[in-house]
Amino acid sequence: MSGRRVVVFPSVAELGPSLAQLVSSRAEKALSTGGSFSLGLSGGSLVSILGKELPAVPSLDCSKWLIGFCDERLVPFSDPESTYGLYKNQLFEKINIPEDRILAIDPSLPVKECADDYAGKLSKETQRTVAPISDSPKPPPQRVTMTLPTVNAAQCVVFVSTGGSKAPVLKQVLEGGEGPALPAALVAPRQGELFWLVDEPAAASLTSQMERPGPGAKL
Numbered sequence: 001m002s003g004r005r006v007v008v009f010p011s012v013a014e015l016g017p018s019l020a021q022l023v024s025s026r027a028e029k030a031l032s033t034g035g036s037f038s039l040g041l042s043g044g045s046l047v048s049i050l051g052k053e054l055p056a057v058p059s060l061d062c063s064k065w066l067i068g069f070c071d072e073r074l075v076p077f078s079d080p081e082s083t084y085g086l087y088k089n090q091l092f093e094k095i096n097i098p099e100d101r102i103l104a105i106d107p108s109l110p111v112k113e114c115a116d117d118y119a120g121k122l123s124k125e126t127q128r129t130v131a132p133i134s135d136s137p138k139p140p141p142q143r144v145t146m147t148l149p150t151v152n153a154a155q156c157v158v159f160v161s162t163g164g165s166k167a168p169v170l171k172q173v174l175e176g177g178e179g180p181a182l183p184a185a186l187v188a189p190r191q192g193e194l195f196w197l198v199d200e201p202a203a204a205s206l207t208s209q210m211e212r213p214g215p216g217a218k219l
């Protein structure tokens with residue numbers, strides 16, 4: 001892994017465009033060198049950030065991207081909790097991603113079968129694995145989630161963490177503490193880049209090395 005980069009922005013307004021630039025630049029690099037580009041998406045607050053900022057990237061071409069979900073809630077696509085449903089409305093309809101380049105779960109299946117089915121869909125493309133979750137501490141409890149080896153096989157992993165409520169857990173993940181390491185602290189791409197893009201409120205308790213890029217700086 002090349003070294004972890006913790007990059008702090010004054011607020012999500014500055015973080016969002018840098019995240020979109022990071023995603024689009026890594027896609028362009030992969031595709032222009034004859035490779036493929038697969039983007040694994042999380043949900044939560046990331047949906048609105050990417051929904052706003054990715055379509056604003058000049059000349060963005062997503063026609064060859066493959067999009068999957070690092071973590072998906074086991075609810076129908078029409079449910080307001082569905083990560084796929086949210087991205088469909090807020091992002092996919094605004095960019096030129098073909099429907100068959102988006103790998104979604106089959107939410108009609110029970111959680112274990114759904115995870116196995118999704119692992120099958122991904123393995124056609126990536127040979128990687130997915131786990132069923134039935135006790136997510138944040139509702140809804142049932143999830144279909146990429147495993148640590150899958151995440152660590154990525155060329156580039158980006159955590160996005162914004163808001164003061166994330167400060168204590170961010171400190172624990174990035175700077176350690178008592179007890180076993182949290183799962184996010186175990187993410188270390190074997191041959192790839194690792195970014196933590198955070199805003200000032202989330203970074204408030206951090207003391208380790210951080211970057212504070214100027215406006216428009218490229219990651």
Ligand SMILES: O=C1O[C@H](COP(=O)(O)O)[C@@H](O)[C@H](O)[C@H]1O
Pocket residue numbers: 041042043044045046071072073083138139
């Ligand atoms: O439930 C979920 O939450 C996490 C974090 O969301 P945030 O709103 O705190 O950013 C998200 O990464 C995950 O994909 C989603 O299912």
